[in-house]
Each structure stands twice: as structure tokens, then as C-alpha cells.
Amino acid sequence: MVKWLVGVVALVALARPAEACGFWTMHDDEKNRDVGYLINSASISSGDRRIGAIYFDEDTKTGLRSAKDHKIVFDVRKGKLTKYGKPIATIGAGGSVAFGKRVYTIELSNPRIEQSVLPVWDLTVKRGDKVIITSTQASALCAPMHRDPPWTDDQTQDEVRRRVMYYLAWRETGS
Numbered sequence: 001m002v003k004w005l006v007g008v009v010a011l012v013a014l015a016r017p018a019e020a021c022g023f024w025t026m027h028d029d030e031k032n033r034d035v036g037y038l039i040n041s042a043s044i045s046s047g048d049r050r051i052g053a054i055y056f057d058e059d060t061k062t063g064l065r066s067a068k069d070h071k072i073v074f075d076v077r078k079g080k081l082t083k084y085g086k087p088i089a090t091i092g093a094g095g096s097v098a099f100g101k102r103v104y105t106i107e108l109s110n111p112r113i114e115q116s117v118l119p120v121w122d123l124t125v126k127r128g129d130k131v132i133i134t135s136t137q138a139s140a141l142c143a144p145m146h147r148d149p150p151w152t153d154d155q156t157q158d159e160v161r162r163r164v165m166y167y168l169a170w171r172e173t174g175s
Helices: 002-014 153-173
Strands: 024-028 033-038 041-046 049-057 065-068 074-077 080-083 086-092 096-099 102-114 118-127 130-139
Touching (some): 024 153, 080 153, 086 153, 130 153
Antiparallel strands (some): 024 130, 049 065, 096 102
16 A cells, blocks of 8 residues: 555656646637647637647657648648648748738747746737737747757747648638
């Protein structure tokens, strides 16, 4: 009984959230939706109702991508945002993504480190001059897993931009 109790106490002590774990949200002002990001997924809700989800494959050398039923859904390839391998948007310099004539600009500002390991920014997504999406906690949740060598600023920003682009792709084309 004592060995069992010691084992349980040891497991509980070790089962604290890892430093690499985190959560952040963004709000789609135009659609009145909230998107909550965990390291491997995004949950999309309208009010109290969950209306969608995006699942991420974060273990790729080419960067974060979206997967469902062991198939790649959204990915970035050669300057294009793809859905099931077919281009659906063009990624421009300076953080823009164009779905035909609908061009969104992804802006990251106020960079900082939170919880000693998480790179965090304020996020604004605009279509023209109109603010569509905002967050004060956009984070590269995968970055803490890459400590040796640590990710560059470009790599951490790329992860955040991909998370946002995949939501925009979901928003524009459906899951």
C-alpha cells in the first residue's frame, strides 16, 4: 500500500503541465467567432457552441500543417496555401494571404516572452483597412519543443502565421 501511494504521489508530482504547453485565443470580429489554440488543435466557436476544429501536425520539418484522418488538409507549399494539395491562396511578402481578391494581412506586434519560454505577439488581421481578427496572446506554441537549436524569430512567427492562415482557409473554404 505504501509503495502504491508513493508511486501515485510521484506521478502526480511529475504530471504538472509541461512548459511547452500553452493556449491562446483570437477573436474574429466580423464573424463573431472565437478560436482557441492548443499545441495540436484549434477549436472554433460561436458563443457557447463549437462549430469547428482544425487539427495540427506539428512534427514536420517543413512547418506546421493541418491534418484530418491521416490526410494533410491545409499546408504551405511554394508560396501557396493548399487544401488537400491544391492551391487555394497565395501567400505574399509581409504577411498577406490572398484568396482570390480577398486579401488578408497578418500583423504581429509587441513581441515578448511569456512563461519564460513562449514567444508571444499581439495579432491583427486586416482585409483592406478593416480589422477582422485580433488577439493579444498569439503564441508559437511549438517553439519551446525546439530548444536545441532554438527556433529563430522567423520560425516562431511562421508558426503563428500558419495557425492564422489555416483558420482563414477554414473560414473561406470550410473544413
